[in-house]
Amino acid sequence: MNKIEVLKYLHSINKEVEELSIKVWDNPEISEQEIKSANLFRKILKSHDFNITEVDGMPNAFYAEYGSGSPVIAVLGEYDALPDLSQRLDTKFNPAVKNGPGHGCGHNLLGGAALGAALAIRKYLEEAKISGTVRFYGCPEEETLVGKVKMIKAGAFDGCDLALSWHPMSVNSAIKEAYLSNNSIKFKFDGISAHAAASPESGRSALDAVELMNVGANYLREHVIDKARIHYTITNAGGAPNIIPKEAESWYFVRAPHRNDVQDITKRLFKIAEGAALMTETKVEGRVIGGCYELLPNNVLFELTHKNMVEIEPPKYTDEEMKFAKTIQETLEPAMVEGEVKKFMSVDRDRKLYMHQDILEKEKIDAIEISGSSDSGDVSWIMPMNLFITACWPLGVANHSWQATALSGSSIGLKGMMYAAEVLAGMMYDLLNEPELVKSAKDEFNKRTKNAKYVSPLK
Ligand SMILES: [Zn+2]
Missing domain, CATH: 3.30.70.360 (Alpha-Beta Plaits)
Known part of the structure; x- marks a missing residue:
């Protein structure tokens, strides 16, 4: 199997991944309550011959492993929702349950892409019979900023060589620095x-x-x-x-x-x-x-992410999807939309492009400010880790909004998710075939952390 065949296999299972993501979106569970969501992931992974390891004291955390030998690649999945963001698949504010939770940060997509990539690489490892292990990490409690911190403390990430991560947003881009x-x-x-x-x-x-x-x-x-x-x-x-x-x-x-x-x-x-x-x-x-912690940059993984994003074509949208995106965009403050359009679209581009459909040029990446915090940052301090974002909603839509919740359950969100799955699978393919990439990512990590060791924020 070459990389194109791995991606083809991923396309062949996209129904399974999309269905899972929509099930999680339909049944939003907030931090510490992700029982059904975690089980949906476990069930699919088990059916694809992954070995599940539970995390002590955290019923909704686990990792699922396939393969043997190094490198051991962790791909981070999340599935928790946010309180008070219940929303139907609609272009106006329309809660499914009054004051109920909703997937306003698109973690149903985040987990779905990580799962899809893990399944694709499992197939590759089975056929190629090479050394290498893929681990899908089911990480709960991201919205309360503590799940992965607890998992690190419990030793759940021991034995991994590097970690891959992404997040749904309004732009397609590799990220260098992020999270406060x-x-x-x-x-x-x-x-x-x-x-x-x-x-x-x-x-x-x-x-x-x-x-x-x-x-x-x-x-x-x-x-x-x-x-x-x-x-x-x-x-x-x-x-x-x-x-x-x-x-x-x-x-x-x-x-x-x-x-x-x-x-x-x-x-x-x-x-x-x-x-x-x-x-x-x-x-x-x-x-x-x-x-x-904040995200510790890793240039080797940043370059690999950017390369794969450019190599693999980002999604195109139907007229109907563009209409949906436009109607959602019209519910936003025009200044929010204009600000993002100015920052991320080429000036001469047709303003009727409501969705970001390119890969952000490297020179513009600093314009992306991810000023929230995430417990994913902690993972980047115990092993080399990347981060990228894909357009899962139109420009101007902010995470943790009803608009983002609606888009996370739409075909636009699912396209952003499948694109992220392809990029993650592409990166894993490269890492499995080019051991020097793993080595240089680790060398850079060791250099960066030489005088700054990770100390758990938890007592
Ligand atoms: Zn999030």
């Missing part, structure tokens, strides 16, 4: 309760401490790097106004492009919390409850 590193921290203050009118002098308010800490944190903003983000909510502000709150709690996210900056800002935030406790004569306990 983040820490999620809870600050619990403990004071003294008292009657707020009869004896306020004997009380020490934990809520005062929370509020003073927030004031301090807001002043801190001026003295951190531009790209840092600090956001918070108050998760416990006491009960009734006539009782001085004994307990109060705030929940912070600290984000920045590099892990070191996040750790520095976190330390300073702890000092502010202590200052607030000192001012109010309360006690504080700060707890980092989670966190994740």
Whole structure:
């Protein structure tokens, strides 16, 4: 089998992959609840002779392996949905279940493409009888930024040489840098309760401490790097106004492009919390409850991704699909659409192209800002990893929106998914046939992490 035959085989099984993806989309399950979704993946993988290994303490996490010997290639799949984004396959806001969950980040497509690629490479390994192992990773809890962090801690990725990843978006492009590193921290203050009118002098308010800490944190903003983000909510502000709150709690996210900056800002935030406790004569306990790393770039895998994206033709769309994309686009702020069109389309291109249908030129890749966080970043710190995105919805549509949910269940989304599956399969084909690629990706990884080893954000 050559690469073209591997891709042909992938086309021959696209019904199976698409059906799975739509089933997952039809039955959205949020983080930690992906029971049916994970089982749908397990079932197909088992039927294709993959060996399933479960992950201790994580019922919806697993990996499915086929082949033997090195290289061992991990292909990352996800399947969790988001709360409150329920949506039918419609061009207007139309929830299937009021306040229900929905696939607003297209993880039904993300998992589907990883699965399709794994099945195609399984066929290749069976026929070619060469050394090499493919592992499909079923990764739950991405939206809460913790699934892969826990899986790394449980040793689920031990034995892999490198990992391949992608994400649904509005553009076809290989990605070099992405994801903000983040820490999620809870600050619990403990004071003294008292009657707020009869004896306020004997009380020490934990809520005062929370509020003073927030004031301090807001002043801190001026003295951190531009790209840092600090956001918070108050998760416990006491009960009734006539009782001085004994307990109060705030929940912070600290984000920045590099892990070191996040750790520095976190330390300073702890000092502010202590200052607030000192001012109010309360006690504080700060707890980092989670966190994740940014994507560690790998030029070897970036070049391989770009090469495969150029080599394999991106999807074309029917008139009906273009009409669907246009109608969805019309529900967006025109500035959002214009901004993306300007950044990612050639100026002389026909503006009637609602979908990105090229591969973004390397010079334009820096214009893509993936400013969310992802636990996939952590995987890139324990082995070489790539990232790319494909157009699964029209330009201007943002992830975590009802529009993205609708598109994730459409033929447009499925085309973006199958294209991603082809690119992943193409990359694995190259990695299996060119051992020097694996070696140079690993050499680069070792160089980059020589003085910066991965430390789990989880205690
Ligand atoms: Zn996502």
